[in-house]
Amino acid sequence: MSNTSSDTVSISTLDGAASFNAYVARPMTTPKAAIIVIQEIFGVNPGIRKKCDDWAALGYLAVAPDLFFRMTPGLELDPDIEEQFNQALDYFGKYNPDDGVKDIEATIHWVRREAGVPKVGCVGYCLGGKLAYMTAARTDIDASVGYYGVMIDQMLGEKHAIAHPLMLHIPTEDHFVGPEAQAAIHAGLDDHEKVTLYDYAGLDHGFAAEMGNRRDEAGAQLADGRTREFFAEHLG
Template sequence: METRTETVTVADGSFDMHLWLPEGGSGPVVLLIQEIYGVGPYIRKVAGDLAALGYVVGAPDLFWRLRRNWVSDHGETGTAASLELASGFDLPQGVSDSAIALAHLRALPEARDGAGVVGFCLGGSVGYLLAATAEVDAVASFYGSAVPEATGMMEKITAPLLFVFGGSDPYIPRDQVAIVEQAAAGRPNVEMHVAEKAGHAFHNHEAPQFYDPEAAPVAWERAVEFLRRHLG
């Protein structure tokens, strides 16, 4: 699998976007948006999985204004450091950076057909908000904590959306997930997948404290099928 690093230029600077190419060399693009731990082993593994399915995958460094190419472990110390760094993250600016990164991906010579977004945790929030402002063909948002308080944005989104949540997430309580379910009800472009027994970040196989070996593959297959339907 070929990989390289692209440079994405914005008004006040530039940042890295790590790129994974499928075996065929080209395909639909997927913008993969990081969690608070950065573009680390987990995000890189997900990127490789998506590229193996035939997608051109780009994972931008969204913390570049705070700490370039930030990567931390998922232990107690790494989590505390990541949370502290993320507290200084400008969410609207991150959405803007992601839109420019997506446009960069679309313009690559390897890009063809559709363009999708997959985001985890912080990236799940960014991906959802991005869908309201950018042209995108599908968005899979995993446990984005900003989603429940921003359900009104669904009025602006016509692209297919898949929301994935853990029903036992201490950071996004079940009543907050229910708010998203209520907002999604009756919208033909919105799908919900709630793993009732799973907690936060349950797909993250690099974090034993979060990973749920039963719920993770089910949710991932749902996301893969969603992308296949809308991106090819």
Template sequence: MKPPRGTDIALDAPHGSFGCYLSRPEGEASAGIVLLQEIFGTNLHIRELADQWADAGFVVIVPDLFWRSAPGLQLGYDGADLDRARTMLAAFDLEAAIDDTLACADYLRAHGTRRVFTVGYCLGGKLSVAAATRPGLDGAVGYYGVGIEKLGIAGNVKCPMMLHFGADDPATPAEALAALGRQLPAGAALFRYQGAGHGFNNWRRPSHDAPTAQLAFARSLAFLGGIG
């Protein structure tokens, strides 16, 4: 993989100033993406993901969702880092993170981006759904967000949505996805991939499933490209 090529910026929002990673395409951007992190902070993989979406023609901004308590946090996936990530998740303020997400969407629009989407992974997958219940987004994609069905808000989504889950992910069993599917508004797409587990899109982890990741990315790309 290439080293991350984006830049770190400070975004001044009404509720505070926080760090973001910004990645731009080589040519003109077709649209903007607010990319939402896993529980491990804005680490190397999240930055690589931002660059992947930028290579597909989007201007991508990644908010540091842990800035209120641990700004700039970047964690690995094992040992003490995993314990720290779980601690951060337990204290996570979803409503505050929605404010951060929409502030990033406002930033992209203020800098000339007409269409703005969210794409989130793990924690960010849940946040992608939560943010889409408020006005201000043109579309939303979520990967393996855990516990979305327990929020009771999925039916309030205000934009087109696509969700991806691994069928072998114990954190999102079939009954949870069935409950989520019943909540989602008509037209929302939910895919469940046989043989894939949690984190199937993360090529920095053993859970990576390349064929599933490629299929989900292609579907997401086509989905966002079809939103006028």
């Protein structure tokens, strides 16, 4: 018998003009905190839902908002299928990350007000890693983790606003985040008292995917262990 349950909820946007769905995984006991799982460019697909289920099994309320709802609600793509991977890149090119942070903030409000869980963290992957950084800088979220976040080097001007702990996992062979971008991230954030950076030598983008060809088992286990410890420390 599972010690978790899952369902889909509807969350209002900050301006109240629209709503979006979110996959929610719940522990059977009172959640010790909540974790927002921020999708890659492939939507809230089976891998993202599994991450939610795993957090719920550890006692957290886990929520994955459908951030592409303005373009295609309910989008689920498989990164191992070339046509779908290219489709995801097209969505990424059209997506406005400023909207994403607002929708994540709306999700934070839902967690605290509707679900009644005061402590909230987020963990994001790829596009979600960028959004995790932006969420740390633009909201009052309690803790944030980003895996192979893209374009963070272009957003270092917002680092002064990071008031709560942020951890970033950086694979050194990330073909979407090159050596110059990685060097800029380190130069900009190494001395930030709220930020912790970890490099993963030889690993590529997507190494912590739950399923599929991109996963590197040893790297994923190492990074995920650090993430669990980080949330245990900062969320309880």
